[in-house]
Amino acid sequence: MADPAPQPGQDPAPQRVLDAIRRDIILGALRPGARVTEAALSTAYGVSRVPVREALRALEAEGFVESRPYAGSTVAEIPLDDAEDLFAVRGIIEATIARRAARRAATHSAGQPPGRGWWEARRTLAGVLDDGDRAVAADALADLPELNNRFHLGVASLSGSASLAALLRQISGKIEWLYAADVDSRGRHSWGEHRLILGAIDAGDEAEAERLMAGHVLSSQRGYLERFTPGPTGTDAAAR
Amino acid sequence: MADPAPQPGQDPAPQRVLDAIRRDIILGALRPGARVTEAALSTAYGVSRVPVREALRALEAEGFVESRPYAGSTVAEIPLDDAEDLFAVRGIIEATIARRAARRAATHSAGQPPGRGWWEARRTLAGVLDDGDRAVAADALADLPELNNRFHLGVASLSGSASLAALLRQISGKIEWLYAADVDSRGRHSWGEHRLILGAIDAGDEAEAERLMAGHVLSSQRGYLERFTPGPTGTDAAAR
DNA sequence: ACGATATGCTTCGTATACATTCGCGGCAAG
DNA sequence: CTTGCCGCGAATGTATACGAAGCATATCGT
Helix, strand or coil, X not given: CCCCCCCCCCCCCXXXXXXXXXXXXXXXCCCCCCEECXXXXXXXXXXXXXXXXXXXXXXXXXXXXXXXXXXXXXXXXXXXXXXXXXXXXXXXXXXXXXXXXXXXXXXXXXXXXXXXXXXXXXXXXXXXXXXXXXXXHCCCHHHHHHHHHHHHHHHXXXXXXXXXXXXXXXXXXXXXXXXXXXXXXXXXXXXXXXXXXXXXXXXXXXXHHHHHHHHHHHHHHHHHHHHHCCCCCCCXXXXX | CCCCCCCCCCCCCHHHHHHHHHHHHHHCCCCCCCEECHHHXXXXXXXXXXXXXXXXXXXXXXXXXXXXXXXXXXXXXCCHHXXXXXXXXXXXXXXXXXXXXXXXXXXXXXXXXXXXXXHHHHHHHHHHHHHHHHHHHCCCHHHHHHHHXXXXXXXXXXXXXXXXXXXXXHHHHHHHHHHCCCCCCCCHHHCCHHHHHHHHHHCCCHHHHHHHHHHHHHHHHHHHHHHHCCCCCCCCCCCC
């Protein structure tokens, strides 16, 4: 069947609201400390208060807003002081994910059938890499952060671990928040590493995949710290 | 003033439902794959469907249930295959938290005023340690997992990093799920280490706090693996 | 002038009612 | 006998309405 109307057109609405609010927070449209009221959001997005409530609850679980009963919700503070530690944790998570993905690829090469969504994830990943290469060639650096995110989430899908993928999603959002308005930063210099990582995964080389991913995240961290911390001594460079 | 009504009686209700459902999942009352319907939960807990929806959305963010639009929610699978990796990631997070807590304690000792909730968290932690010692002395091992959890979350509060605390909460829930019905396992042998850790934190010894916490988590992991994996070779010991 | 109390508004929490969609059983055609 | 289609039932998604709790401000008394 060609699925005459299988496309729901758009996600169920709480999802859209959730993504929209999170995007507004990450991109700075909603500043930390700002009060976010249900009524305002519901009118802004043209939905009822119930979906907004669910979205706020999810945002709270993700750490983007803080709520107190009967006291309302406010946008949380950007975790500037946690930058180094967040990068360190992300490094471990991503490296583990890469290793798991490589292991799974090796298992599949041995003849065992891959999981249900494996081929789909693998194909999506290939498309992401091609899109990224095109964006780099066209100097469309504004698209890179989004593609970068999709690449790393794609590798998480490849790893087959929902737990690790969820952790990555959470911490990745925080780090994206750190980059804030600095959109065109994670430039082309690290994009090329993606192909190497995926190559190691496809080859089933666990150690190499883990090593490459760890270095990839580390270079990202280096780029961030060089740009945002005042002094190299790194005492308390908090912009707080 | 002495806060005439500091005790709100009970948590706001969505919170209670959330904790109750999560507890049912972790303790096995709700088995993986089971369908969880809003109506059933609302009647079971005597609340409306809206708070149940919020709880389900939060559970989904935490990875305990999986939902598809218009298709309902089901209890997720226990991430048995992720045990090792989850412990590894948890080790990094907890060690980082311990180091941060020690750094903060050292800063405070230098004369700077602690954050708002610091003293409260520190006092709570002391109480948890005492309660745990009493439980150990009375052979009330059933209380230890809960106290263990409160200790580690307390240290997270001491670290002052909401981001790391949120990550710990998430991963800690997963690991608690792994232990499942094995309630009286994380026995007394590792409880005594808590006091050492807190001592290093109070002394402001970052390196020691980090080292002790890493070893503490590692011993917990050892205990888990020894109990649940069939063979020492560790091929594919998945109970799947 | 300062503080405590009281009042009003805003916001959250909950319940009820209606629209939309998915899954499944039955039925008919090949 | 298999296969495709159709209709029904149940559960989810959404909207609206109402009661309860906090917070801010204003007023009154000392």
